[in-house]
Amino acid sequence: MDLFLYVWRQSGPEDKGSLEQYQARDISPDMSFLEMLDEVNEELTREGREPIAFDHDCREGICGSCSQVINGIPHGPQEKTTVCQLHMRHFRDGDTIYIEPWRARAFPVIKDLIVDRSSLDRIIQAGGYVSVHTGGVPDANAVLIPKTDAEKAMDAAECIGCGACVAACPNGSAMLFTAAKVTHLAMLPQGRVEAARRVCVMTEAMLREGFGNCSNHYECQSVCPKGIKVSFIAKLNREYLKSVADKP
Amino acid sequence: MAELTRSTVGRKIFMALTGWMMILFVAVHLLGNTTVYSGWINAYAERLHALPPLLWAYRLFMSVVVTVHIFFGIQLTLENRRAKPAPYFVKKHLRATFAGRTMIWSGTVIGGFLLFHLVHFTLQLIFPEHAANRNMDSAGRPDVLGMVIYSFQHLAVSCIYGIAVAALFLHLFHGVESSFQSFGLQSDRTQRFIVRAGAVAATVVASGYLSIPIAALLGILK
Numbered sequence: 001m002d003l004f005l006y007v008w009r010q011s012g013p014e015d016k017g018s019l020e021q022y023q024a025r026d027i028s029p030d031m032s033f034l035e036m037l038d039e040v041n042e043e044l045t046r047e048g049r050e051p052i053a054f055d056h057d058c059r060e061g062i063c064g065s066c067s068q069v070i071n072g073i074p075h076g077p078q079e080k081t082t083v084c085q086l087h088m089r090h091f092r093d094g095d096t097i098y099i100e101p102w103r104a105r106a107f108p109v110i111k112d113l114i115v116d117r118s119s120l121d122r123i124i125q126a127g128g129y130v131s132v133h134t135g136g137v138p139d140a141n142a143v144l145i146p147k148t149d150a151e152k153a154m155d156a157a158e159c160i161g162c163g164a165c166v167a168a169c170p171n172g173s174a175m176l177f178t179a180a181k182v183t184h185l186a187m188l189p190q191g192r193v194e195a196a197r198r199v200c201v202m203t204e205a206m207l208r209e210g211f212g213n214c215s216n217h218y219e220c221q222s223v224c225p226k227g228i229k230v231s232f233i234a235k236l237n238r239e240y241l242k243s244v245a246d247k248p
Numbered sequence: 249m250a251e252l253t254r255s256t257v258g259r260k261i262f263m264a265l266t267g268w269m270m271i272l273f274v275a276v277h278l279l280g281n282t283t284v285y286s287g288w289i290n291a292y293a294e295r296l297h298a299l300p301p302l303l304w305a306y307r308l309f310m311s312v313v314v315t316v317h318i319f320f321g322i323q324l325t326l327e328n329r330r331a332k333p334a335p336y337f338v339k340k341h342l343r344a345t346f347a348g349r350t351m352i353w354s355g356t357v358i359g360g361f362l363l364f365h366l367v368h369f370t371l372q373l374i375f376p377e378h379a380a381n382r383n384m385d386s387a388g389r390p391d392v393l394g395m396v397i398y399s400f401q402h403l404a405v406s407c408i409y410g411i412a413v414a415a416l417f418l419h420l421f422h423g424v425e426s427s428f429q430s431f432g433l434q435s436d437r438t439q440r441f442i443v444r445a446g447a448v449a450a451t452v453v454a455s456g457y458l459s460i461p462i463a464a465l466l467g468i469l470k
Contacts, residue, residue, distance in 0.1 A: 069336060100336055105332065170341075172328070172331035172332040210330075212328035213324050216425070219344045222342035231436045235432065237260070237429070237432035240258070240261075244252065244258070
């Protein structure tokens with residue numbers, strides 16, 4: 001199949017950048033979206049032009065590196081799928097595809113489709129960890145955790161930190177990301193100890209990094225490749241209220 | 249408290265809390281207004297104004313509520329705009345509603361309307377010759393019903409109320425459901441129900457308010 005691409009090109013953080021048109025020829029429907037871009041880059045290299053810079057690593061949907069807004073949807077049209085796991089059979093011969101980087105003040109563009117997502121790391125650094133002494137590895141079933149809690153924690157832990165929630169959010173808010181981390185740790189006994197402090201410092205860090213506020217549009221849930229739900233944001237709000245109420 | 253007014257979640261909770269105080273007001277105000285149909289509105293208005301200290305205390309309280317809601321609404325919107333400086337060339341909204349994305353504008357319309365409404369029915373300056381305070385009904389009470397009917401029979405006035413009710417519908421459509429999320433009262437199981445309940449509440453309130461100018465225009469109100 002042949003495709004028309006409009007790709008965001010930006011030589012560096014200071015460059016203004018613009019959409020440029022490319023053609024992808026002889027693309028197999030079995031290729032992944034990133035393999036299609038690899039093909040385009042091969043041709044650009046052969047022609048002596050600068051290849052399109054994009055982020056990728058595992059290419060199996062678990063690292064959270066790939067970050068492209070495809071036809072107006074972060075990670076493209078297929079639900080619960082990262083760009084690397086999106087296959088060209090979801091497009092048709094002759095389609096026009098717009099490819100843009102994640103857009104948010106907290107994600108400055110480094111080059112073309114690559115953005116700096118270290119702001120998410122700094123939210124984690126603020127409080128997304130357990131620092132109480134939890135002792136050695138406990139025997140199996142020595143620490144009892146209700147199954148529903150364990151499952152909820154695991155659902156939240158699925159977040160791969162790709163930043164699609166921020167890219168989709170009309171406010172550029174990282175609330176779904178933060179809520180997933182807060183819930184993940186608050187549901188388990190080791191993380192529960194610091195839950196009150198964590199929710200405060202992580203939400204503060206979110207604002208400090210230049211992310212917007214959550215206004216409950218739920219756009220984030222629709223694009224999350226791991227199906228993280230906005231009910232985790234409700235959980236974060238509850239945790240916050242609890243932390244305020246319990247303040248000594 | 250100071251921390252709450254700076255926090256991203258704290259301010260959401262302030263928005264929801266003040267929002268609910270206004271929702272309660274809007275609901276009670278609507279119930280009061282429906283007395284135009286039974287003809288009891290003049291008696292209702294007289295009773296309402298019988299206790300000036302209580303009335304003024306409530307007015308003062310609501311002014312604070314409205315001010316807090318407007319202040320945080322504008323502050324949060326400006327912060328959110330700053331967080332998204334560059335737009336996409338192509339952007340699809342999968343879940344975000346028109347109502348949700350235009351809260352600042354529906355809010356602005358409602359805020360503007362509130363001023364008009366106070367000038368119209370509280371200060372009674374739009375049609376001074378038909379002001380309830382100047383015209384008494386047969387029982388010697390200010391004739392609120394007569395003032396309402398006279399006003400709404402002007403198409404332009406009814407249109408202003410129609411636009412305001414449309415804005416209120418949009419604001420409640422997102423706001424009611426959104427407040428439950430902000431209070432942390434939503435779960436995967438209850439979310440769909442709450443979204444629908446918000447839409448129903450917005451529809452009921454909007455149709456209730458809209459019915460009054462329509463009834464006046466059609467000559468049903470007497």
